[in-house]
Amino acid sequence: MSTLFFLLGLPLAGTVALALNGHRRFAPELNIAFSSGTFLAAAALTARVVAAGPLYAMEREFHIDALNVFLVALTAFVALTTAIFSRPYMRVKLEHGRMTPKRLRLYHSMYQLFSFTMLLALTTNNMGFLWVAMEAATLATVLLVSVYRTAASLEAAWKYFILCGVGIAQALFGTVLLYMAAERAGAGADGALLWTHLDAIKTSLDPRIMALAFAFLFVGYGTKVGLVPVHNWLPDAHAEGPTPVSAVLSGLLLNVALYAVLRCKVLTDGALGPGLAGQMMMAFGLLSVVVAAFFLSRQRDVKRMFAYSSIEHMGLATFAFGVGGPIATFAGLLHMTVHSLIKSALFFAVGHAAQHAGTQVMSEIRGLVRVNPTVGWGMMLGALAILGMPPFGVFASEFLILTTTMREQPWATPFLLVALGVAFAAVFKRVQPMVFGETELKPLPHPPALIPVFLHLGLGLMLGLYIPPYLEGWYREAARMVAG
Amino acid sequence: MSVLGLASQVLEIFAALALAPLLAGWVGQCRAWLQNRSGPGLLQPYRVLHKLFNKDSVLATHASPLFRTAPYVIFGCMTLACGIVPTLSTDLPLSPAADAIALVGLFALARVFAALAAMDVGTAFGSLGARREMLIGFLAEPALLMVFFTAALISDSTSLTTIVRTLSAREIGIQPSLALAAVALVMVALAENARVPVDNPATHLELTMVHEALILEYSGRHLALLEWAAALKLFAYACIGIALFAPWGVAHGQAPAALVFALPVLVAKLAAAGFLLALLETVSAKMRIFRVPEFLGMAFLLAVIAMLVKILLGAGPQ
Amino acid sequence: MSSAPQLVAVLALCAIWLAIGVAGLAALHRFHLVARVLFPAGGAVALAIVAAALPSVWGAPQSVVLPLGLPGLPFHFRLDGLSALFLLVLGGTSAGVSLFSAGYFRQSEGTAPGLLCLQYHVFLAAMALVLLADDAYAFMVMWETMALASFFLVISNHRIAEIRRAGYLYLLIAHIGALGILLCFGVLQANTGDYSFANMRAQHLSPFWASAAFLLALAGFGAKAGLVPLHVWLPEAHPAAPSPVSALMSGVMLKTAVYGFLRVAYDLLPVQFWWWGVLVLALGLASAVFGVVFAAVQSDMKRLLAWSSIENIGLIFAGIGLSILFAAYKMPAVAALALTAALYHVASHAFFKSLLFVATGAVLHATSQRSLGKLGGLLRVMPWVGWASLLGVLASAGLPPLGGFVSEWLLLQSFLFTPGLPNSFLNMLVPAVAAVIALVAALAGYTMVKFYGVIFLGQHREEKLAAARDAGSWERLGMAWLVAGCVVLGLFPAQFLDILAPVTQLLVGASLADASGGSNWLLVPVSVERASYGPLFFFAGVAASFGLAYFLVRRLYHGRLRRAAPWDCGFPWLTARMQDSAEGFGQPVRQIFEPLYRMRRELPTAFDARPRYAVEVGDHFWHWLYLPLARLVESAARAIGALQQGRIAIYLLYSFATLMALLLWVTR
């Protein structure tokens, strides 16, 4: 249990420590240190789960199984690389005067709090705590998004707060209904919200209550996933917050929210039989993919564009889970992983690029590859990877999703085809001139943090060509759990 | 490959080389007669050739080796073309090497070289002639091919010797598809051999000339070769017409006597064909170059219709 | 492993290609190392691939599984006759192109030489692996890697906006096409979750699903091959790329699409339906006509060649369509004939088009001009390039005795068998179709005369052309190799048919070798009585009369020669500008095929003080298909964009409405 303790304790301690010291010169390093500690704990925990199977802690309040363990590892990893990335990034911001030491303190502290809430949401076995952690994550990220205190960032944060707050309130109602169904199915008051317990009795949960509960839960957590039409907070928050925050929002928060939806889906499927939840997820996933693809073609702000791309990809993953079956579910999980890796890498590259240009407006970023070839190529490869170009992992998952859809749900393929085509046209049209062509950009004052970018891209590449057996084992196990 | 076959092959080529200028002279003479002129005489082409061979060749200063090579290539192509159209015998050793499609390709090869050579000097006329020649070519070539295809469908073969053998075994009678194809072939032949109404071999008027513009820069032996090649081409077309539409009298198999008999028959048929050509040229007027595509388009259409008719009616000896 | 020696060898050679690429990356700016060592090494590897693949044309299929790829779906590779044939084309062509590249790439052009070397060799390796892939995932990965590598090569001079635009269009269409292929594999795997080709072969699809797979494959591979109406990227991307890359793209990459299509249509799909063949035939013919008609009016030399590639791909697909038609009616011998024609054209087009593209590269380097209007007379200053291109041009024009003619001959021969089809409608259709083929072949001749005449013949249209230097020795070597390919394919068709025979046997269950009766010097599709073609005799005939004529003329008369200025018609200022321009040469075609173009003309009147003439030839497809599509997407995006109009109350309303909708859904 000590690893779990460290996993959750370290970021919490980091929150406090950075709340006190976050403005100091060594704060970024401290941030990295806490994140690496968390990552090590996550790695150790992963190793344990790989070796010994699912584990419980604190009277079953915490539960690590195949579904969440890889997300825990991923979350800790992305949190670490983002912390590394944010060091030079924030230094530039500090010099430009957009950050003050005070804000930096808030930023660092909230960063740790955010990773704590993410890990809590993932590891908790209690659906109530899941909700609490998600809400807390909203609060932490709202502060992160608004950290520049500009008009736009305040607006974005406000919308984020209100929309996600309202959304997640629906999820709370769903949780209440879930509790009610559990109580009725004979669960004792103590265990009634424990997911493992619910999972055990899921077939005896009342279908009518569960259907209603899933509707609320889906709207609630779906808002955080960024599903159309409840996605509206997402582009604003991504575009106006600091880039490291955009990276973790896309890389972690969306995943965790989708994870919550998946947990609920398993229970709903158990109670109602497969169908309803899957159809809902397919419908909203597909809608998200299509709508986001069209949105992509109208963007001028680079981060906003990639935010819409996140909507598209989360939609695709949601759709895959909706299709169900071992292959599509496997693909959905893989998609979550690679999207998180690649998208955060993209945001890293975008962050540096925007600092080069002093703007996020894409038409003013030109010829990156000539000022800084590594950032330029990072962005190019990242964009191609996220657009589903092999041999990156996104392609692998899209391959599985599309081929499965073609036979399972052929009606959806024209939509997917149009959406992926439009998305490719839109994103690539804008990325290409940013990376190539003539330029008037200037070099950066500090060397950019390129290790995170290429580490992520490298992992994304690896997942496209080779999935290690233990990872594959998790995916299969998790897919079995989700798909039933 | 029999000795006789070899002999008939050689005979055929030499007959072509020898008779081609005569045919050109005959056509010119007939035209003169039809136009109430006395004419230069049948042997005039030979005299012209001899004169040209004796003259120095004058080359433009920046003409490339291609320019000097082209007349030989064209001459070679035309000689081969005359060698593979069965005029005297169907037992030709060269026949398997080139069928009807290859024959069309051979004409195309000669045409491409002529056009390239014309462009080589880089004068306005040369390139103008090249362009017009290629224009006529790309319209005439498919039409010619379709004519061959009509015959090929009838005889289930593109081999010229087989076609001639099949067609000559037929009884005399009008086949609608062949009749249409014949009209198409005549139109193509007029165009390809620079005849009125498409071109006028007797003019050097810049705006209308095609073939003459093409060879404007040539002189001496090169010009002689080109003139000879042109005569060979006319001869080859005449022989194609004869082979497709009047194939009777050609020697089949091992029959030396038939071979001997075939030559006068050929001369007679050629004389008729030459007269027909002169008649056609006399009664028609030169058309504007812009009208040529329509003319050749018509030929193309006729040839395609001929093929369709063949398939529709299922005609032909089975 | 030892059971698949050739396959392992080819895979190892691909790995060497990749290693050469990585070495290039390591030697990023060491130009001489990259150009003089790495590129020739790549060429040597290409030759080795030819050597390794040649025996497996006749051998039994070999397969290998690599521990890469998706879980449960490791990379399968398989080398059978079809793969081996295309590997031969790839290796043979790229050997010449690599040699040429060794002398071609210059230090200060766009991308760093080492990076170019990486992209180039990744491109080659990906193409080879596409040909070897034996499961859908490996295929798609290699396929897209190929597209990506070639995309980066296309935009290697990315500072020019037009080139970036071309690259964008290229990658976009390639990607959408790839999605089509992907969905095709989705159909073929028939919900088994097993993506290996072996499993796909074993599936029995219903006619509906089989047709769906076929149509998806046609769209996907057609996009890559440049079939109308998915051809628009091709005339943009080929001119934009460096010439050796254009050569590879046109010569080899388009052929991988042909390969993929054959693989799906014949190998993975168990049956063929006759209307598939008609569809492919129609698309192929449309592409052929469209390509050649547009090629005839181009005034940019690489763009002209690109359009000509569309034409040739059209001919290849016409052959494939015809063979599908025959195969559907269970006429394997004739199907083999049509397929042989298509495959032969694959090989000959690979060589002559690569040759022409590298020649344009040499011209481009010597003159820095791509526009035909500014070239001319280069045969005199660049004899190597000039004479090599002459052979390429003759082959490309489909003239005997070179490679292009053989395939056209075979194609026309196979058309003559269509009256045997048991479908009267098709019987009627075919003469018209054969006529179109004949027209295309003739127009190709027209186009090639224009291409060669304007670039290499006549006077220099610009002063500085007189100073142009001929290609260097590496470039000559590369071109000589490609010329040799064209000539060998032209003169020794019977020998090449031995290579094609097992392939057609594999795909349609018959081959021409069954019919030819073992004649080594004649090309005999069915019987000598029916048709035959002997290019060697043919060539000997022309050459003999050429030689005899030369000898006799010299012997009987004389060889005197004088040089003088060309005749100027009495007009004293004969300038280079009086030659026919590229536009002028295209004018008759433009006039005859006017409805096919979308033309914008600017004509001077008699009273213009400064007369100006301009003509712009556009593509109807672009105007009537792509632009409306783009506009449609744009307006859809605008409509959808209105959803996000900034008001939080509206956003809340969305949430509310969504909740209501979901609640209604669950209580339904």
Next chain:
Amino acid sequence: MTGLTQQLIDLFAALLLLLAFAMLAQRRILSLIHLYTLQGAVLVAAAAVMGYATRQPHLYVSAGVTLALKVFLIPSLLHRVINRLNVRWDLEMLINVPTTLIAGIVLVIFAFYLAAPIAGLAASIARGTLGIALACILLSFMMMITRSKAVPQVIGFLAMENGLFFAATAATYGMPMVVELGIALDVLVGILILGVFMFQIREQFDSLDIRHLEKLKDD
């Protein structure tokens, strides 16, 4: 006894619904805060009565937390905010009141329609009130949609939270204790952050009108 508690709970539920409607119709910000406080008080009472009736001690605890949070802490915070920001003006509505009310009635009917089949399944004695709880949630949702100022929007959000709390109490006698505490903490922190935000928004835009917050969009 059960009859009485039942009646009491039904009464409180009706009160809650009434208050929700009142908030929907209310134009003045100060009254809105008063109504919110009142709603909190009714909730406390309901929870306490239920705790008494079912002998569930943790209901008392949650009643106490609610009392502290929703009757004292949050309203006083809100009061301070509006005093400091000097925003006591009347409110503009995006949609006029009668329309809102009619839509609200439709919503209530819909909520009952949704809740009716499942309310009977609840073990709680307050099972009949689940529909009312849902109606409260939806009405608050609608209130948020119709308001164009930041403060009432926040109040709407808080009212929704009240509805949720009532739902939890009505359906299941409340969530497990730790969860409730977590929720309460979240709400508290959330309201604090929102308060800070309102100051910042005011600083940036010189107004709390959220129509200033419409710059980020796709035009």
